Amino acid sequence: MVIKMEKVDVTIIGAGIAGITTAYYLQKNFPNITYKIIESRSDVGGTWDQMKFPGVRADNDMYTYGFSFNPWQGPIIGKGQDIKKYIKQTAEKFNIKKHILFNTQVTSSSWKDSQWITKTNRKNFTSQHVIFCTGSRDRKNPHLPKFKNENKYQGKIVHTQAWGDTDYKNKNVTIIGSGCTAITMAPSIIKEAKKVTLVQRSPAWIINIDSQEKSSRGYKTFEVLKDYIFSRFFKKSLRKKIIATDPYYNETTTPSYDYWDQRPASSLDQDYFRAVESEKVSIVRQGISNWETTGVKLQNGKVIHSDITVMATGGNAQLLGGIDIFVNDKKVNINDTSWYRGMMFSGIPNLFAHAGYINFSWTARCEIVSQRICTTINYMKKKQLTSCTPKYLGEKSKPSIQANYVLRAMDKFPNRTYKFYQNYLIEYLSFKWSKVNDGAVDFK
Numbered sequence: 522m523v524i525k526m527e528k529v530d531v532t533i534i535g536a537g538i539a540g541i542t543t544a545y546y547l548q549k550n551f552p553n554i555t556y557k558i559i560e561s562r563s564d565v566g567g568t569w570d571q572m573k574f575p576g577v578r579a580d581n582d583m584y585t586y587g588f589s590f591n592p593w594q595g596p597i598i599g600k601g602q603d604i605k606k607y608i609k610q611t612a613e614k615f616n617i618k619k620h621i622l623f624n625t626q627v628t629s630s631s632w633k634d635s636q637w638i639t640k641t642n643r644k645n646f647t648s649q650h651v652i653f654c655t656g657s658r659d660r661k662n663p664h665l666p667k668f669k670n671e672n673k674y675q676g677k678i679v680h681t682q683a684w685g686d687t688d689y690k691n692k693n694v695t696i697i698g699s700g701c702t703a704i705t706m707a708p709s710i711i712k713e714a715k716k717v718t719l720v721q722r723s724p725a726w727i728i729n730i731d732s733q734e735k736s737s738r739g740y741k742t743f744e745v746l747k748d749y750i751f752s753r754f755f756k757k758s759l760r761k762k763i764i765a766t767d768p769y770y771n772e773t774t775t776p777s778y779d780y781w782d783q784r785p786a787s788s789l790d791q792d793y794f795r796a797v798e799s800e801k802v803s804i805v806r807q808g809i810s811n812w813e814t815t816g817v818k819l820q821n822g823k824v825i826h827s828d829i830t831v832m833a834t835g836g837n838a839q840l841l842g843g844i845d846i847f848v849n850d851k852k853v854n855i856n857d858t859s860w861y862r863g864m865m866f867s868g869i870p871n872l873f874a875h876a877g878y879i880n881f882s883w884t885a886r887c888e889i890v891s892q893r894i895c896t897t898i899n900y901m902k903k904k905q906l907t908s909c910t911p912k913y914l915g916e917k918s919k920p921s922i923q924a925n926y927v928l929r930a931m932d933k934f935p936n937r938t939y940k941f942y943q944n945y946l947i948e949y950l951s952f953k954w955s956k957v958n959d960g961a962v963d964f965k
C-alpha cells in the first residue's frame with residue numbers, strides 16, 4: 522500500500538483547546554500559512570469530548586478558561602458538554618475546522634533533512650514545524666491503582682475517564698479519590714444513587730464558587746494569582762485560618778498538605794458541601810487494603826459494600842501524546858532533555874509543545890505560548906533560518922506542585938527546566954519582553 526504524503530508549513534497534533542488556540546494564532550499572524558491539525562478522535566474538544574462522567578465541568582472560572590479571542594458567554598463555571606460546544610463553535614467561527622483531519626492517529630514524528638515527517642495510520646505529513654497539542658494525560662490508560670483480589674469483586678469498576686453508559690440509579694456507589702473529579706461528580710451522583718461513600722486517603726482543599734458571580738478576565742486573573750502567591754508566602758497561617766473558620770474541615774476532611782500545594786477542588790453553589798451533609802453520603806479517610814466480593818476493604822478492616830466502584834483516581838501524565846520522536850534517526854528520550862520555557866525540548870529542532878498550568882487556566886497559557894511560537898516562526902522567516910533547537914540548559918527539575926499525577930510521572934518529563942516558571946504573570950511578561958534569540962536556542 523502506498524502511503525500518501527502531504528506537505529504543509531506546520532503540522533499540529535490534537536484538536537482540543539491547545540490545537541484550536543494554536544491554529545487561531547498561526548492564521549492571524551501568517552494569513553498564507555498552510556497547516557493541518559491531526560486528531561485521533563472524531564470531533565474537536567479533546568478532554569471535553571472525552572470526559573462524560575456525571576457532573577463533568579471546569580474547575581476554574583470561564584473568564585480565564587475561555588479564549589480571549591472568542592469570550593465565553595455562559596455562566597462562570599462551564600459544564601463539560603457546553604465547553605465542548607464552545608470549542609467547536611470557536612473552530613467553526615475562525616474557519617479552523619476545515620483544517621482538521623479527524624479519526625487519524627499520529628504514530629511518530631521524525632526530524633531529518635531539515636524537515637519533520639509525521640506518520641499517521643492514514644497518511645503522512647512533511648512540515649517545517651510540528652506543534653504538539655496532545656494534552657497532559659494518557660488518554661487510553663488512566664491511573665488505576667491496583668488492590669489485591671480485584672477478581673473477587675462482583676460489582677462494576679469504572680474509571681471517570683472511561684465512563685461509558687454506567688448506570689448508577691438506585692445503586693450503592695463508592696467513589697475512590699478526593700481530587701477535583703471526585704468533588705465535582707459526587708453531588709451529581711448523589712441525586713440518583715441509593716448511597717454514596719467517598720473513600721479519601723488524602724482529602725482536598727475545596728473552594729466554593731457562586732454560579733451567579735459576574736467578573737472579568739482581567740479581574741479573575743488578578744484574583745487567582747493574588748490568592749496563589751499569598752498562599753505561597755503564608756502557608757501555615759492560611760491553613761490554620763481556614764481550618765478555624767470553615768466548619769467543613771475536621772479530622773476526616775482536613776488535607777495533609779498545605780493550601781495550593783495542589784490545585785484546590787471546587788464546589789459550585791455549595792453543592793458538594795450540601796451533598797456530604799445528606800444521610801445518603803458518608804466520607805471515610807482510609808487507605809484501601811484489598812477487594813472483597815462486595816466492595817473494597819479498608820485498612821481499618823471495614824468493608825464498603827457497593828454495586829459500583831468509581832475510580833476518581835486521576836490520569837497518568839503523558840507528554841507529547843506518547844508519540845515516538847526521532848531526530849536524525851535517533852529516538853529521543855524526553856527524560857534526557859531540558860524543557861525550554863515549557864514549550865520546546867533541548868536537541869529537538871522546530872518542535873513546540875503545549876503544557877498548561879496546574880495553578881492557573883490552561884487556555885491562558887496556550888494563548889501566550891501560541892503567540893511566542895508565532896514570534897519565533899516570524900523571527901526565523903525574517904532571518905531566513907530553517908531551524909531552532911534549544912540547548913541543554915537549566916536546573917534539575919523539581920515539581921512546583923505536589924499533585925500525585927505529577928509526582929508519579931517525573932521520569933517522563935525533561936530532567937531539567939529552563940525558564941519554565943509555572944506562573945502566568947512572570948511568563949506573560951517574559952514571553953512578551955525577552956528576545957526570541959535569548960541565547961538558549963541554536964538558530965540555523
Ligand SMILES: Cc1cc2nc3c(=O)[nH]c(=O)nc-3n(C[C@H](O)[C@H](O)[C@H](O)COP(=O)(O)OP(=O)(O)OC[C@H]3O[C@@H](n4cnc5c(N)ncnc54)[C@H](O)[C@@H]3O)c2cc1C
Pocket residue numbers: 534535536537538539540559560561562566567568569572577578579580581582586625626627628654655656657658660702841842843844875877878881882883884
Ligand atoms: C474534568 C476535568 C476538568 C478540568 N478543568 C480544568 C479547569 O477548570 N481549568 C484548567 O485549566 N484545566 C482544566 N482541566 C485540564 C484540561 O485537560 C485542560 O484544561 C485542557 O482541556 C487541555 O487541552 P489540550 O488541548 O491541551 O489537550 P486535550 O484536551 O487533552 O486534547 C488533546 C487532543 O490531542 C489528541 N491526540 C493526542 N495524541 C494524539 C495522537 N497520537 N494522534 C492524534 N491525536 C492525538 C487527543 O485525541 C485530544 O483530542 C480539566 C481536566 C479535566 C479532565
